[in-house]
Amino acid sequence: MRRTSIALLLVAAMASMAVAKEADKTRPAKRERASRPAVTRRGAEAEQLAQRLQKQMEDLRAAHENLITNLRTIQATAAKEKATETAGQIDGLIARQQQGFLLKMQQLEQQRQQAQKAFRERAGSIETPKPQGRTAADFELKSFEGRTIKLSNYRGTTVVLEWLNTDCPFVQYHYEKASTMTELAKKYKDKNVVWFAVNSTNPTTPEANREFAKKYKLPYPILDDRSGTVGRLYGAITTPHLFIVNKDGVVVYDGAIDNAPNGKTLDGGDKVNYVDKALAELTSGQPVSIPKTQSYGCSVKYPAQ
Numbered sequence: 001m002r003r004t005s006i007a008l009l010l011v012a013a014m015a016s017m018a019v020a021k022e023a024d025k026t027r028p029a030k031r032e033r034a035s036r037p038a039v040t041r042r043g044a045e046a047e048q049l050a051q052r053l054q055k056q057m058e059d060l061r062a063a064h065e066n067l068i069t070n071l072r073t074i075q076a077t078a079a080k081e082k083a084t085e086t087a088g089q090i091d092g093l094i095a096r097q098q099q100g101f102l103l104k105m106q107q108l109e110q111q112r113q114q115a116q117k118a119f120r121e122r123a124g125s126i127e128t129p130k131p132q133g134r135t136a137a138d139f140e141l142k143s144f145e146g147r148t149i150k151l152s153n154y155r156g157t158t159v160v161l162e163w164l165n166t167d168c169p170f171v172q173y174h175y176e177k178a179s180t181m182t183e184l185a186k187k188y189k190d191k192n193v194v195w196f197a198v199n200s201t202n203p204t205t206p207e208a209n210r211e212f213a214k215k216y217k218l219p220y221p222i223l224d225d226r227s228g229t230v231g232r233l234y235g236a237i238t239t240p241h242l243f244i245v246n247k248d249g250v251v252v253y254d255g256a257i258d259n260a261p262n263g264k265t266l267d268g269g270d271k272v273n274y275v276d277k278a279l280a281e282l283t284s285g286q287p288v289s290i291p292k293t294q295s296y297g298c299s300v301k302y303p304a305q
Contacts, residue, residue, distance in 0.1 A: 057108050057294065061237075064101040065299045068094060105296060133251040133291060136243075139230045141198070143221035144209040149196060156247050157192050158282055160185070160275065162257075163231060163300060164197040164222060165239035166204065166212040170297035173262050174240060175216045180257060181240075184276055185219050191283045192247070195220040200231030201239075202303040228302035238297035242275050246282060253278040255293030 071094050078087040136159075140150040151159065162181055164171055174180040185195035199209055199222050209222045225231055234243055235254075244253035258273045259265055278288045 053108050053111055057105060060101070060104055060108070061299060064097070067097060071097070105294060108294075133246075133254075136245040136249050136251045137230075137233045139233065141223040141225055141230060143223050144199075144206045144213070145221060147221055149221065149223055151245070152249070154194060154245075155249055157194055158188075158247055158279070159245040160193065160195040160279070161234070161243040161245065162195065162197045163236040163239050163241040164199050165201045165298055165301065166199070166208050167201070168239045168298035170261060171239050174257065175212075178263060179216075180273070182216060182219060184273075184279070187276075188279050188283065189219070191279075193279060193283065197222040198225050198230060198236070199223065200225040200228045200236060201301045202226050202228065203301060226303070228300075231300055231302060236300050238295040239300060240297050241295040241300070244275065244278050244282070244288070252282065252288045253291055256295045259293070261296050 071090055075087050075090040075094070078090060136151065138150070138152045140148065142148050166172075175182070181195070181197070185193075189195075197218065197220060204226060206224070209224075212218075213222055223230075234251075236243075240257050242253065242255065242257055243251055246252045253275065255274060257275050258271060259269075260271045265271055274290055274293050277290065281288050
């Protein structure tokens, strides 16, 4: 019990240090932005601000993943030692850290979107719409059931690529409690839309994926990308992370499934399912109005390079 109690104190200190460190990281950007004169080099400054915010988000995610890993390790040790109370306290700490992490990520994403909006408004003109997205990289993967999927065979069809990790709690929520992905796939299956899950988790097993597909009655295959080749090609960073490829083979959406991790919006606003919105627009002949959002979830567990 003594060892786990001491471990809990150390973890609490680590958590406090992580929060303080992140606060120190985000403050300079705010001070710098507030002290800037009126924007005269709009494009360059908007790009620089977006890059700074993106770097902060990446650093925050890495620190969070490391902290949660350490917490779960200590929690497992406490449970093994039958220190039930300590294990419960750590579980509560994990939940608070997860909530704080999601709140910070949303705040940074809002700052990034506000900077882009400000740039567009200061530009003082409405640009002619340009083709959205980048050309989707072709790939060929086998499903965990042995079916071969080649993306270029689906030209003329809208394709949804969902990065998945069967052990990730953010993914589990969307299958266990909300049925978000399976319901969306069913909703658009008769509208020339196909859905593929992709698992780039290096330690995963075919058995785990087949069991997951059976348990949640997936109406689409899970593709085996344990090598991480396709995930890295597309830039998948979390599970879930969604990409939509239009009928012309262009990535027109890249980001989160919605704005409500674990079912709740962090700012109390309305829930928006970004993928549903994008598919509704595409299937009605409209351009995707929100082509990029910040994905949330567990980091993709790629193999070491």
